[in-house]
Amino acid sequence: MQKKAINFGYSITPDRQIDFDANDRGICKRVALAEPSLNLCISCGTCASTCSAAIFTDFSLRQVILLLRRGETQDLEKAISKCMLCGKCQLVCPRNVNTRNLVIQISKALGERPPVRQG
Numbered sequence: 001m002q003k004k005a006i007n008f009g010y011s012i013t014p015d016r017q018i019d020f021d022a023n024d025r026g027i028c029k030r031v032a033l034a035e036p037s038l039n040l041c042i043s044c045g046t047c048a049s050t051c052s053a054a055i056f057t058d059f060s061l062r063q064v065i066l067l068l069r070r071g072e073t074q075d076l077e078k079a080i081s082k083c084m085l086c087g088k089c090q091l092v093c094p095r096n097v098n099t100r101n102l103v104i105q106i107s108k109a110l111g112e113r114p115p116v117r118q119g
Contacts, residue, residue, distance in 0.1 A: 023071025027109045031068065034105040040095040041065055047089030047099055057082045061089055061099060068106060077110045 032038045048054060048062040059082035067076055080103050089099045 018070055018072070020071065024073060025069070025071035027073055027106075028068045028071065030109045030112075031102065031105045034108070035098055035102050037095075037097045038065070038102055041097050042095060044094065046092050046094060047097075050088045050092045052086050052088060053082050053084050059083060061103070064106070065102075073110065076106065080106055080110075 028038075043062055043066060045062045048060040051059060051061060053059040059079065061083070064076065064079050067073070067079070083103045085100050085103060087100050090097070093099060
């Protein structure tokens with residue numbers, strides 16, 4: 001006689017590990033060469049808390065920088081397009097990261113990458 005499994009309402013969640021070896025961190029290196037102040041960023045979130053674009057959209061420069069460092073660039077272009085380049089984040093950054101130039105350099109680096117082949 002086989003016992004029937006009891007459903008307690010829990011499920012196994014998919015693995016959420018980041019495979020750094022599979023991600024392309026070359027874009028981050030190119031951006032860091034063009035804007036060395038990226039290396040000063042400690043991801044404190046001060047930029048995100050003062051962002052004008054974040055009031056109207058789901059933009060977060062902190063999240064953009066984290067995605068860039070992880071090499072998760074598939075949604076990066078869409079995310080940085082929401083930035084209005086107002087410069088508020090640069091004024092409040094405790095590490096004096098040139099955030100405006102950082103966004104510009106990320107956009108340039110993403111435009112220079114080879115297109116992804118589909119199919």
